[in-house]
Structure formats: C-alpha cells, structure tokens
Amino acid sequence: MTEKFDVVVVGAGAAGLFCAGLAGQRGLKVLLLDHSEKVAEKIRISGGGRCNFTNRDTTPANFVGENPHFCRSALSRYTPQDFIALLQRYNIAFHEKHKGQLFCDRSAEDVINMLLAECDAGGVTRWQPCHVSGIKHAASLYGTSAGSYQIESDRGLIETPQLVIATGGLSIPKIGATDFGYRIAKQFGLRLVEPRAGLVPLTFDGEAWAPYAQLSGLALPVLIETGSPDASPKQRKKAVVFAEDLLFTHRGLSGPAVLQISSFWRDGQPVRINLAPGVDLSTLLMRAKASSRKLIANELAALVPSRLADAWASSDPAWQKPVSEATDKALNTLADRLADWQLTPNGTEGYKKAEVTLGGVDARDLSSQTMESKQPGLYFIGEVVDVTGWLGGYNFQWAWASGHACAEAL
Ligand code: FDA
Numbered sequence: 001m002t003e004k005f006d007v008v009v010v011g012a013g014a015a016g017l018f019c020a021g022l023a024g025q026r027g028l029k030v031l032l033l034d035h036s037e038k039v040a041e042k043i044r045i046s047g048g049g050r051c052n053f054t055n056r057d058t059t060p061a062n063f064v065g066e067n068p069h070f071c072r073s074a075l076s077r078y079t080p081q082d083f084i085a086l087l088q089r090y091n092i093a094f095h096e097k098h099k100g101q102l103f104c105d106r107s108a109e110d111v112i113n114m115l116l117a118e119c120d121a122g123g124v125t126r127w128q129p130c131h132v133s134g135i136k137h138a139a140s141l142y143g144t145s146a147g148s149y150q151i152e153s154d155r156g157l158i159e160t161p162q163l164v165i166a167t168g169g170l171s172i173p174k175i176g177a178t179d180f181g182y183r184i185a186k187q188f189g190l191r192l193v194e195p196r197a198g199l200v201p202l203t204f205d206g207e208a209w210a211p212y213a214q215l216s217g218l219a220l221p222v223l224i225e226t227g228s229p230d231a232s233p234k235q236r237k238k239a240v241v242f243a244e245d246l247l248f249t250h251r252g253l254s255g256p257a258v259l260q261i262s263s264f265w266r267d268g269q270p271v272r273i274n275l276a277p278g279v280d281l282s283t284l285l286m287r288a289k290a291s292s293r294k295l296i297a298n299e300l301a302a303l304v305p306s307r308l309a310d311a312w313a314s315s316d317p318a319w320q321k322p323v324s325e326a327t328d329k330a331l332n333t334l335a336d337r338l339a340d341w342q343l344t345p346n347g348t349e350g351y352k353k354a355e356v357t358l359g360g361v362d363a364r365d366l367s368s369q370t371m372e373s374k375q376p377g378l379y380f381i382g383e384v385v386d387v388t389g390w391l392g393g394y395n396f397q398w399a400w401a402s403g404h405a406c407a408e409a410l
Contacts (some may be wrong), residue, residue, distance in 0.1 A: 001156060005031040005125070007410050008151060008160040010180070012039050012128060014396055015382025016166030017115040019403035023410045024122020031158065032119065033130040036176040040112045042168070045175070046396070051108035053087070054080040054400070055393035057100035062394045064263050065386045066193050070363035071398060074371070078404035080397055090114045101392045130155050135163070135184060137375070149377065162410055164371075164379040166403070169357025170195055177351070181361065181384035188375040191362035193386040197354035198263040201254035202271065202345035211315055215248035218307050222246040223274040224257045226265045240264055243277065252345065259391050262348060263358055270344045276304050281335035288323045289331060296334070299323045304338065312338060356395055360386040370409035371402055381406045 009020045012034035020032040038044075043051055055062070058080050060072045084102070087094060092114060093105035104110050119126065134152040151158040167181040182192055204212075225241045240261075247255030253271075261271055281303060288299040297313035297320075304312075313319040318330040348354070361380045366372065371379045381402040389395040 002150075002159050003031070003156060005029050005158065005160045007031070007162045007164060008033065008149070008158055009164040009166055010034075010132060011166035011168060011382070011384075012036075012126065013166060013168050013382065014040065014043055014115075014399035015168075015403040016164070017112075017119060018400050019164055019166060019381055019407045020124045020126075021115060021118030021122045022404060022407035024119060024124040026122075026407065026410070028122075028410060030122065030124045031127065031160070032124050033127040033132070033153065033155075034176075035129050035131050035178075037129050039116065039126075039128060041175040042172070043112050043115075043396075044108050046108055047103050047393075049108055050103040050105075051111050052097070052101045052103050052393040052396070053094070053111055054083050054102050054397045055100045056080050056096065056102060058394055058397045062390045062392075063398065064198070064358060064388045064390075065363060067363035067386065070366070070368045071387045071401070073368045074401040074405040075397070077408075078401040080393075082404075083397070083400050086118075087111075087114065090117070099392060127153075127155055132180070135187070137188070137377075147377070162377050162379070164381060164406055164410075165384060166380075166382050167384055169360060169383045170351045171197065171354040171357050173351060177357075181380065184378075185361045185365075185373070185380065185384075188373065188378055190365040190373050190375065193359040193362050195357045195359040197348050197351050197356075198358040198388050199259040199355035199391050200262045200348040200350070200353055201249060201252055202258055202262055202265065203252040203347050203349060204343065205346045208343075209252060211311065212248060213250050215307055215311055216250045218248045218305060219245050219255055220275065220305050220308065221277065222257050223277045224261045224271060226261050226269055226271045246273065246275075251349075256391055259355065263356075263388060263390070265345065265348075267347075268344070270342045273341045273343075275308065275338045275341055279303050281338055282332055285323065285331040285335055286328070289326060289328075290324075293322050293324055296321065296323045296326055296331075300334075355391070356383060356388050358386075358388045360384050362386055369405065371406040372409060379406045379409075 006028040007030045009016045009032045020030050024030045063071050092110045131154045148161045149163040165181045225239045227239045242260040244257035245255045246257040300309035365374050371381050382399045
C-alpha cells in the first residue's frame with residue numbers, strides 16, 4: 001500500500017520542521033519524517049540549551065559558501081524580525097546576549113514546541129523514527145503525467161511530487177547526523193562542495209603545543225585572523241578578523257574566536273592572534289624599563305592575564321630578567337610575538353565537536369528563490385546546502401529563511 005502526500009520533508013530538524021509547518025498551513029498534505037526517535041536534537045542542545053535562534057544583525061556577509069550571493073534572496077524575504085514576531089505570538093521570552101545574538105530566557109524546548117505547534121496547525125503528519133532505504137523518480141503510480149518521487153521506507157512506500165531534503169550536515173553523528181542529503185544530491189546528478197567541519201576547535205601537534213598546554217582553561221579577548229603569511233597587503237586587508245574570546249585547551253585552541261576563524265581556516269595555513277588587542281605593549285614595556293625593577297613577567301602581568309605573562313616570559317631566556325635589564329630588541333620582540341602570534345594548526349576536532357558542516361549541495365544547482373534543484377520537484381534547505389553562518393544565531397536564521405523560501409514555492 002502506497003501513501004501519497006503533496007510534499008515529503010526528510011529531516012525534522014530546524015529547517016524541516018519550519019518548512020513542513022508553513023507548507024501544511026498553505027493547505028498542502030505534508031509528511032515530515034526523520035530517522036531519529038527524538039525531534040530536533042540539535043535545537044535542544046544549541047546555545048547551551050537556550051538556543052541562539054537568530055541574530056538581529058544578520059546580513060549575507062555573515063555566511064560562508066562558494067556562492068556568497070546565493071543566500072541573499074531567502075534572507076531578505078524572511079528576516080530575524082519575522083522569526084522574532086513568531087516567537088512573540090507564542091509568548092516565548094528571549095534576551096540579547098552579545099553582538100545581536102538572541103537566546104530563549106527559559107529553554108530551547110520553547111522553540112521546538114513552537115515549531116511542533118506550527119506543524120500541528122498545518123496538519124503535518126510526522127513519522128519518527130522512520131528510515132528511508134531508497135528514493136527513485138518515476139512516472140506516478142497514480143497515473144498522473146508528471147513524475148513523482150517514490151520513497152521506500154520502513155513504514156511503507158510513499159509517493160510525492162515534491163521532496164524536500166532537510167537532513168543537515170555531518171556534525172555530531174551521535175545525535176543523528178548523516179550524509180543522506182549529499183547522497184541524494186549525487187544520485188540526482190547535483191554537484192557538491194566538499195564538506196568540512198566548521199565552527200570547531202583547532203588542534204596542534206603535541207610537541208609544538210606542549211609549552212601552551214599548561215594554559216588550558218585560560219580565556220581572554222583577542223583579535224584573530226587566518227591566511228598565508230605571504231599574503232599581499234591587499235589580501236591581508238580583505239582578511240576576516242574576529243574580535244572574540246579565545247580559550248586555551250589541552251589539545252589546542254577553542255572559544256568563540258577560534259570557532260569563528262575555523263570556518264575560514266584551510267589546511268596548512270597559520271592563524272594569527274593578537275593576544276593583547278588595544279594595548280600598546282611595546283610602548284608600555286619601554287616605559288616600564290625606564291622606571292621599574294620588576295621582572296618582565298610581572299610587568300607583563302599588568303597588561304595580559306598573569307598565566308599568559310608567566311608562560312610567555314618563561315619561553316625565552318632574554319625575557320627571564322628584570323625589565324630594566326632587558327634589551328630594547330628583546331622587549332620589542334616580546335611585544336610583537338604577543339600582538340602577532342602565528343601558529344599553524346595540524347587539524348580540527350572534527351565532526352564530533354563541530355557546530356556546523358561547511359560545503360554541501362552546490363548552490364549553483366539550486367534556485368536561490370525557491371531552493372528547488374535542477375532536478376524538478378527536489379528541494380534542499382538548511383545546513384545541507386553550501387551556506388554556512390558564522391557563530392551567533394546565523395545558522396538557525398538560514399534554516400528558517402531557506403525553509404520559508406521553499407515552503408512558499410511548494
Ligand atoms: P538539523 O541538523 O537541525 O536537522 C537535520 C535532521 O535530519 C535531524 O533531525 C536528523 O536526525 C535528520 N536526518 C539526518 N539524516 C537522516 C536520514 N538519513 N534519514 C532521516 N532523517 C535524517 N546554530 C545557531 O544558529 N545557533 C546556535 O545556538 C547553535 N548552536 C549549536 C550547538 C551545537 C552543539 C551544534 C552541533 C550546532 C549548533 N548550531 C547553532 C547549528 C544549528 O544547530 C544547525 O545549523 C541547524 O540545526 C541546521 O538545521 P537543519 O534543519 O539544516 O539540520
């Protein structure tokens with residue numbers, strides 16, 4: 001027995017739930033299915049359990065992808081203000097934390113419950129868990145002239161003229177991430193941009209990292225950028241620089257600064273970190289040299305966190321002395337190293353720790369107006385597409401905006 005729907009959405013995460021609800025409310029008979037037992041696990045764990053559901057200041061410049069203009073249309077037609085208005089209709093309290101990032105006051109569950117209520121309002125049928133074993137496109141079993149998608153699942157055969165893939169990326173496999181979306185794209189001849197982990201801690205070679213491992217747990221505000229040390233001044237000018245907190249870990253670097261830059265970092269490239277932004281280290285150390293008998297480490301501790309000052313000063317004999325006895329060259333080198341610390345990661349913590357997956361279904365094979373692919377009736381929304389937001393609520397805003405663009409077109 002085959003069940004027939006106007007639309008089938010695969011993946012009941014942020015984008016799939018939102019799109020299914022809107023499509024149902026437009027009068028379509030919608031099936032939303034997901035292989036996980038629990039709905040929207042990623043929303044549940046997001047934002048430390050409070051879901052940073054959007055960013056008030058979202059612009060296309062906050063997204064990474066091979067086709068930077070692709071996200072423009074969807075983002076302009078469904079804005080952060082639209083999602084805020086939806087939350088307000090459900091009386092969900094929220095607050096702004098940092099740089100436009102909006103979080104629930106209570107819990108991410110509020111967003112999940114709202115999306116489920118929107119699906120209920122649209123009469124959406126939800127099958128969960130439901131495993132899909134194959135999809136083919138063929139003449140309709142019901143004899144209509146247009147082709148249809150026939151989906152084999154452990155709950156039986158499903159037929160639909162419109163199939164929406166919202167299965168996300170590869171991040172956090174233990175809560176249900178799979179490469180399903182990429183496999184379907186390939187099956188129907190669509191191009192893929194090589195996926196890689198994004199918004200992820202960076203790791204360093206054990207030996208090279210040993211002097212810094214003692215700093216594990218230290219957090220401080222920094223400026224961070226990435227790019228080749230041989231970059232031209234013009235390229236350096238165009239480099240993205242983030243002003244955020246950095247966190248030292250046993251294996252490498254984390255914290256918002258590093259998660260942000262990880263989405264721009266490429267294998268073999270260094271990252272460049274200013275560990276004392278806004279502080280003119282060189283001038284202040286020279287001033288100290290003229291008036292103080294303290295050790296360099298102690299003078300430095302007034303300018304940067306003391307653990308960092310100790311670790312830095314102990315890394316070179318020229319810095320292990322009273323500041324009055326140090327040479328100008330030694331003090332200037334110390335200031336330069338702290339203001340432009342260059343180090344080359346050997347990798348990332350990978351998909352088990354990454355908040356997002358960069359790359360995905362190539363935007364050149366999708367309509368930016370509707371999210372429909374070159375394969376008629378097949379749509380891709382959310383993180384499975386090669387559109388990745390910065391840290392700070394942008395990825396959910398893309399899930400809502402792409403889900404909305406698709407639902408309007410179904
Ligand atoms: P999402 O991953 O939400 O959903 C995909 C769904 O497809 C899942 O339910 C999955 O089970 C299902 N699926 C996968 N394979 C399937 C298959 N073979 N068959 C059937 N179903 C399948 N972003 C942000 O803006 N603010 C934030 O605060 C955070 N915080 C955050 C924390 C952590 C720890 C992570 C890992 C990620 C974030 N993010 C975030 C990123 C954000 O969660 C992510 O970008 C969106 O959830 C993407 O929404 P999608 O609907 O595209 O995928």
